[in-house]
Amino acid sequence: MRWMSSVGLSLAAQKTEAVLISSRKIVETATILIDGNTVQSKRAIRYLGDHAEHEGPQAGVQEAANDSQQVDHFIRGPDLGTSHERRQLYKRNQIIALAKRAANLLGFSHSIRRSGTCDRRSGAYRPTGKGGAARDPTLEASIDLWQARWDASDKGRWTHRLIPNIRKWTERPHGTVNFYLTQFLSGHGCFRQYLHRFGHDSSQCCPICPGEIVEDALHILFACSRFDNGRRALEREANVEICAENLVDLMVARKSMWEAVNSFAASTIRELRLAERGRPGPGAA
Structure with missing residues (x-):
């Protein structure tokens, strides 16, 4: 906190969450003081649509392995969208698997429940089976707004x-x-x-x-x-x-x-x- 103050940075307590990373088996908590406000560490936090949870070191390894199997099945399986869509989902799942392995090395597992936010970040299209791709209406509306502002700027x-x-x-x-x-x-x-x-x-x-x-x-x-x-x-x-x-x-x-x-x-x-x-x-x- 002193370093942040020295370089003109600050934290908003009402927006701050914390998870304690530890190699101990017993889940501990910590309290952070920010401008007189206390922030209590949690067992799980949500960041950019992902959920990080403390579940023990072995859970992350198993989930990473399961994700790899699912990705392999998706890439090899028939009638699951275009090659571009497969690559997009493959990249997303690779990031998820790598995050879990990294979290495991730090002493906790990173269990990621895919949310709508994550799905939207994977691209404007989602695999729908034999028919090709379905457009995400939320992202479509966002691009339309972006286009209007781009033209008017x-x-x-x-x-x-x-x-x-x-x-x-x-x-x-x-x-x-x-x-x-x-x-x-x-x-x-x-x-x-x-x-x-x-x-x-x-x-x-x-x-x-x-x-x-x-x-x-x-x-x-x-x-x-x-x-x-x-x-x-x-x-x-x-x-x-x-x-x-x-x-x-x-x-x-x-x-x-x-x-x-x-x-x-x-x-x-x-x-x-x-x-x-x-x-x-x-x-x-």
């Missing part, structure tokens, strides 16, 4: 230009976002316009292209002559001229296009980073 407009449709993005069949791709999708990265905004570069203009052209994600992706070869390779892969309005749609439609853009982003950001390191800082004489 005045922030993140570059990202909105690339990803106007949230559902298409969140339900894409492939592709992960990494350090390099994130910089292009957000516009926050090793671009002179962004660096200059925070005083890390003396100019926001492209050092290669003629005229006072701002070096931002748009310029690097679609116009800068330094990256013409990489851009032509992307357009050969896409078989169409790329632009801000079709780039993400092309990536989502074909895995090979996603990988091509990802490769372009990585090589480009590395080159921009090297150029940045070679320039004198904004305060240099």
